[in-house]
Each structure stands twice: as structure tokens, then as C-alpha cells.
Amino acid sequence: MTAKDAAARPVVEVRPVVEMTGITVDIDGTTVLHGVDLRLFPGEIHALMGGNGAGKSSLVKALSGAYRIGGGSVRISGEPVVLSGPAEAESVGVAAAFQDVDLCGNLSIAENVMIGHEERRWYGISWPATRRRAVTVLDELGLGDLDPKQAVATLPPAIQQLVAIARAMVTHPKVLVLDEPTSSLDADEVATLFRALRRLRDQGVAILFVSHFLEQVYAISDRITVLRDGYGQGEYPTRELDRAVLISKMIGKDLTELRRIGSDRRAHRADPTGTPVFRAVGVGKRGEFDSTDFEVHRGEVVGLGGLRGSGRSELGQLLAGVERADSGTFQIDGRTVGLPNPATALRRRVAYASEDRRDGGIIEELSVRENIVLALQAIRGWARPISHAERDALVDRFVESFGIVAPGLDAPAKQLSGGNQQKVLLARWLATRPLLLVLDEPTRGIDIAAKVEIQARVAEMARDGMAVVFISSELDEVVRLSDRIAILKDRRKIGEVSNGPGLSVDTIIEMIAADEEDDA
CATH class of the missing domain: 3.40.50.300 (P-loop containing nucleotide triphosphate hydrolases)
Structure with a gap:
């Protein structure tokens, strides 16, 4: 429909x-x-x-x-x-199914659907009757062809979401x-x-x-x-x-704010000159991403444009040492360095903000304060703790400048909305004063108001001289924010384009399609 x-x-x-x-x-x-x-x-x-x-x-x-x-x-x-x-x-x-699907992966579909509502007899749970009831509920959702004995962990995300809804529908x-x-x-x-x-x-x-x-x-x-x-x-x-x-x-x-961000980026753009702040030469990893060259200058936003499965995150993780490259070299300010792991990259002022806010970013049980200073404290080492005065000054500055809304700065980060959690993550990495910041899907899963704020913050970081690699599945964001865009397909780089008035999302799609014709 x-x-x-x-x-x-x-x-x-x-x-x-x-x-x-x-x-x-x-x-x-x-x-x-x-x-x-x-x-x-x-x-x-x-x-x-x-x-x-x-x-x-x-x-x-x-x-x-x-x-x-x-x-x-x-x-x-x-x-x-x-x-x-x-x-x-x-x-x-009233029944509810929430964003983070709370299913037991090791249990079957029927066990998850019927948990707490199992069919009981005098001898205990009747599993045949429980499975029949689960199949009835699943069938009402158009899922009658699922095997009720199949483990939930083997299901794709959409079917897991439907199983969670089926569980909510058991009580009609x-x-x-x-x-x-x-x-x-x-x-x-x-x-x-x-x-x-x-x-x-x-x-x-x-x-x-x-x-x-x-x-x-x-x-x-x-x-x-x-x-x-x-x-x-x-x-x-x-x-x-x-x-x-x-x-x-x-x-x-x-919507003038979004248009202004794009206009400001285009006005700011200039062809990069001099030594790149970050350069990757022949960097790749077997089975993950073909060897490629990549560079970013100070004050430049380089977007990674491609469709699902093109290798955007894989390349970003290689650039930031999250995945170890098995070919090529890295240079920072013209000097060859190794980036074998995220800790080394962070010490060399290369930071990576994961697309997985829950499992790869925010620490839900830690407070807002603790989340913001986490990376900076890791760089310094636990033998040199950040003083309370320095911590509070740094946190207060980011909370104010980012407009972070929280019940309190000592409240667990899990109490924050998705947009505010994303702002806390950005504040964490900016606290380390990185030379290069790799942002992987920084606006995924947040509302349009938070997207506007985060895109404005990315543009501001570039104006202040930071080098940014911007990854997004929303190609209009990539076009709006980037000075240059590396076009990816099938986990390889197929080209680069400079941004300008004539560039659009259609341009990127056409480049990907043209590459497919060349392959044919």
C-alpha cells in the first residue's frame, strides 16, 4: 500500500x-x-x-x-x-512491543511467543498444546508457515520483531x-x-x-x-x-535549517591542498574490503556513498583500526603509522563512532557524565584519572553546546532518548579532540529534529578544522554534508566525486548503475 x-x-x-x-x-x-x-x-x-x-x-x-x-x-x-x-x-x-526486541535467542519461536502464558495441565506445561496455541497466534499475523520449534536466534530481524508482536498478541x-x-x-x-x-x-x-x-x-x-x-x-x-x-x-x-546546512557546506567547500591529515594507501582486508586509497584533509568531510552491502561500515572500520587491515599503510600528517586496534588509533587521534549505538557505543548503565569522559579517560590511562573539576567543566560544556536533554547528568544513559544518546556519543569522541572522526550512521534511529542538530554539529566540526568521514545510508545526508564523496559498491571503491551544485543523489545512483553496466 x-x-x-x-x-x-x-x-x-x-x-x-x-x-x-x-x-x-x-x-x-x-x-x-x-x-x-x-x-x-x-x-x-x-x-x-x-x-x-x-x-x-x-x-x-x-x-x-x-x-x-x-x-x-x-x-x-x-x-x-x-x-x-x-x-x-x-x-x-494494552500490550506493548518495544524497539529493542527482548526475545530469548536460545528458545524456540513457540516458547518466546507463549512465555508466561504456556498451556498448563495437571502435570505441568503441555508443550504440544503450547505450540498449537503459538501457531494460532502466528497464523493471525500471517506467519503460520514458521516452524514453532525453530530457535529465535536463527531468524532475521524483521521476523524476530513479528515474533515479539505475536507474544504481545497472545492475550488478544x-x-x-x-x-x-x-x-x-x-x-x-x-x-x-x-x-x-x-x-x-x-x-x-x-x-x-x-x-x-x-x-x-x-x-x-x-x-x-x-x-x-x-x-x-x-x-x-x-x-x-x-x-x-x-x-x-x-x-x-x-525546513530552512536543513537547507541552510547544505548551503553553508557548499559555501565552505574548497579544493583541498597540501598534505592530507589522514591517508590510507592500498588499505584493505581479505573478504571485507578490496584494497583502496583514501585521504582526508583538515576541515574536510568525505562521505561514503553506496547502497546496502557496499562496504561503507567495513571501510570506516578499517580506517579507524576497528578492523585490522591486512594490506596497505596509513599516514597521519605525512608520517606512516600503524593502526592495529581502536586503542592505538585513538591515541593517534583517530576516533570511530559506531553505527550500533546500543552494543558498540553508549554504555547504558553508566551515567551521562561517565559516558562523555570515557574515551578521554581511556587515552590518559586509569593511573591518571580526570579530576572532578575538569570532568564537570568538560561535561557541562558539551551538554550545553549539544543541547543534551537528560533527567540529570548522573542519570544512567539508558534513560536518554535515542537522539540524546547519539549526542552523548559525539561529545565523547569530540572530548578526545580527534584529528579524524569516522561517523558511522550518526543519525540512524533518531528523529528529524535530532538529525538537524547532529548534521549542524558535523558541519561545525569541519569549519573548526576537523577531518570527518561521514557514513550514512541516507544519500541525501551524504550529499548535503560532504565536500567529496567516495562511491562504494560490492565492498570496493569505484570512484570519487567532488560536491557542488550539480551533484545529487541521482548522480551517485547513476554512477553505481553505470559500474554495473561496465561489469556486465
């Missing part, structure tokens, strides 16, 4: 299954929701949109019973309820809450998920869909509620809300 098809679907005015009125939520003394309203109707997919720190996750957790509601009222099917915990939310028909809830369910899925996997969501919608389930992908929201949703800075900005039928108006409501300003 296209965005036009979704927009054409009539919005039927019936009694809401969920009415949240004047909802207020406080976390550690900070008010994160200020009198927010939300209505969910049966048989509708309702998108919840908002910028960085808007309160989307807080509202979702309030509805699912994970956060205590400090003020306001909640009605489910017209009856007042108190959502004092997840069990109470489930008992009134009235409401299904999905928090960023597509953040790690490719286009085909998203299509698989959307087919299942439409089946649930057509069965009368009310679905709350939280996402930062505008095109997906317009393709799947019937209604949109917008939040900004913890305040409601209104509820709208999707077909009546223009994209530009939605974005302006989310970030409190129009």
Missing part, C-alpha cells in the same frame, strides 16, 4: 478505545509530559510523532504501565483505569503499542511488518505506532498525534497533515 492509499482510507469516528487526558509524568523531579492528550480508536493505526526529547517514549511507557502517571486520567473502552504497572495495563487490554489485547519497530529493518522487512500490522488493524486492534520515519508513518497510519518538548501539538487525520507542516510542528521551525 502506498502513502496515497493509506491517506485515502476513511477515518471512522467511533468511541476511542483509549482516552488519555491531561497526562503529566515526572521523572526524577523533571516533568517530561505536560498535560498531554491521546486518543486511540479501534481498527486504526495511530502514529505518535515528535522531535528529540518530545516525550514519545514517556507517553508510551505511561500507557503501558512502565511509568507512573502523576496527573490526568485514562479511560479504556470508556471506563476509568489506573495503570500502576505493566500487569495492570495488560489486564485492561485491544491496544498494541509499537515503539520504533522498524528502526533496524530494511525495506523488504518493513513491508513484511506492515502486512502484519494491517491484518491486526483490520481485526479491530488499535495500534499506536511510534516512528521517526516520515514516509513509513504516511504509508501506514490513519491518524497522527504530535508532541514537542513534552507538550501536545495536536491530533490530525494523516491525509490532512502536510509533511512540511508536521515537521514544523515537531521541531518548532520549518
Whole structure:
């Protein structure tokens, strides 16, 4: 179904299954929701949109019973309820599946779907009956062909996400809450998920869909509620809300900021001269990336442009010593150096920000302060601890300049939104004052407001003289920010282009397609 098809679907005015009125939520003394309203109707997919720190996750957790509601009222099917915990939310028909799929990889599909709801007999759990029940639930989602005995760890991400949804649907809830369910899925996997969501919608389930992908929201949703800075900005039928108006409501300003970033980058651009701050000569790794030459000058942003599987991350990891090259040499300011591992690279002021914010970047249990100073402390060594005064001054400076929103600087980083976690990671690497910063998907999984801020920060870093390698699956970002773009395909570099008025995303796609014709 296209965005036009979704927009054409009539919005039927019936009694809401969920009415949240004047909802207020406080976390550690900070008010994160200020009198927010939300209505969910049966048989509708309702998108919840908002910028960085808007309160989307807080509202979702309030509805699912994970956060205590400090003020306001909640009605489910017209009856007042108190959502004092997840069990109470489930008992009134509210189920949730969150962004980080919390499945047990070593258990089977059936065991994961039915966990906590196994079919029991006088002798204990009846596994044949449990599997039959799991198959029934899976079949309702169009997944009846899955083997219920198959281990979840062997499934692709999209199917794991659907298994998590199936687990939420075991109790036949009235409401299904999905928090960023597509953040790690490719286009085909998203299509698989959307087919299942439409089946649930057509069965009368009310679905709350939280996402930062505008095109997906317009393709799947019937209604949109917008939040900004913890305040409601209104509820709208999707077909009546223009994209530009939605974005302006989310970030409190129009799209001129993104256009300004691109214009500033083009105005800043100059052909590099002199010795590159970083050069790779014949660098590669068997089975990972073909040997290639690559260089970056001070104040230059070099983008890596390519489609999925082109080797963007593989090249970035080789440049930063995350993966050890088995051919070629590296030079920093004209001097040959070795980069056998990330620690050595960091000491040589080459930093790498991983695309995997959860497993390769943020340390969720450490505080915001500790996350920001982590890399700098590692460079100095634990025998030379950073003083409290230096730490606090450095952290305060980055928190202010990055606009990091947190319950408190000593709060665990897991309490931050995705956009704020990404800002903390950028602050961590900038604290080391790198000569070269490799940014791998720095805007993936965050909302458009945070994207604007991070892209502006990248442009500022280049203006201040830092060399940046920018990796993104969104080619428009690469074109907007880069001075030069290395074009990748099949884990090799097929060419380079300088940025300018005539360069577009289509230019990069055409270069990749032309290379395919040459190969043929």
C-alpha cells in the first residue's frame, strides 16, 4: 500500500478505545509530559510523532504501565483505569512491543511467543498444546508457515520483531503499542511488518505506532498525534497533515535549517591542498574490503556513498583500526603509522563512532557524565584519572553546546532518548579532540529534529578544522554534508566525486548503475 492509499482510507469516528487526558509524568523531579492528550480508536493505526526529547517514549511507557502517571486520567473502552504497572495495563487490554526486541535467542519461536502464558495441565506445561496455541497466534499475523520449534536466534530481524508482536498478541489485547519497530529493518522487512500490522488493524486492534520515519508513518497510519518538548501539538487525520507542516510542528521551525546546512557546506567547500591529515594507501582486508586509497584533509568531510552491502561500515572500520587491515599503510600528517586496534588509533587521534549505538557505543548503565569522559579517560590511562573539576567543566560544556536533554547528568544513559544518546556519543569522541572522526550512521534511529542538530554539529566540526568521514545510508545526508564523496559498491571503491551544485543523489545512483553496466 502506498502513502496515497493509506491517506485515502476513511477515518471512522467511533468511541476511542483509549482516552488519555491531561497526562503529566515526572521523572526524577523533571516533568517530561505536560498535560498531554491521546486518543486511540479501534481498527486504526495511530502514529505518535515528535522531535528529540518530545516525550514519545514517556507517553508510551505511561500507557503501558512502565511509568507512573502523576496527573490526568485514562479511560479504556470508556471506563476509568489506573495503570500502576505493566500487569495492570495488560489486564485492561494494552500490550506493548518495544524497539529493542527482548526475545530469548536460545528458545524456540513457540516458547518466546507463549512465555508466561504456556498451556498448563495437571502435570505441568503441555508443550504440544503450547505450540498449537503459538501457531494460532502466528497464523493471525500471517506467519503460520514458521516452524514453532525453530530457535529465535536463527531468524532475521524483521521476523524476530513479528515474533515479539505475536507474544504481545497472545492475550488478544485491544491496544498494541509499537515503539520504533522498524528502526533496524530494511525495506523488504518493513513491508513484511506492515502486512502484519494491517491484518491486526483490520481485526479491530488499535495500534499506536511510534516512528521517526516520515514516509513509513504516511504509508501506514490513519491518524497522527504530535508532541514537542513534552507538550501536545495536536491530533490530525494523516491525509490532512502536510509533511512540511508536521515537521514544523515537531521541531518548532520549518525546513530552512536543513537547507541552510547544505548551503553553508557548499559555501565552505574548497579544493583541498597540501598534505592530507589522514591517508590510507592500498588499505584493505581479505573478504571485507578490496584494497583502496583514501585521504582526508583538515576541515574536510568525505562521505561514503553506496547502497546496502557496499562496504561503507567495513571501510570506516578499517580506517579507524576497528578492523585490522591486512594490506596497505596509513599516514597521519605525512608520517606512516600503524593502526592495529581502536586503542592505538585513538591515541593517534583517530576516533570511530559506531553505527550500533546500543552494543558498540553508549554504555547504558553508566551515567551521562561517565559516558562523555570515557574515551578521554581511556587515552590518559586509569593511573591518571580526570579530576572532578575538569570532568564537570568538560561535561557541562558539551551538554550545553549539544543541547543534551537528560533527567540529570548522573542519570544512567539508558534513560536518554535515542537522539540524546547519539549526542552523548559525539561529545565523547569530540572530548578526545580527534584529528579524524569516522561517523558511522550518526543519525540512524533518531528523529528529524535530532538529525538537524547532529548534521549542524558535523558541519561545525569541519569549519573548526576537523577531518570527518561521514557514513550514512541516507544519500541525501551524504550529499548535503560532504565536500567529496567516495562511491562504494560490492565492498570496493569505484570512484570519487567532488560536491557542488550539480551533484545529487541521482548522480551517485547513476554512477553505481553505470559500474554495473561496465561489469556486465
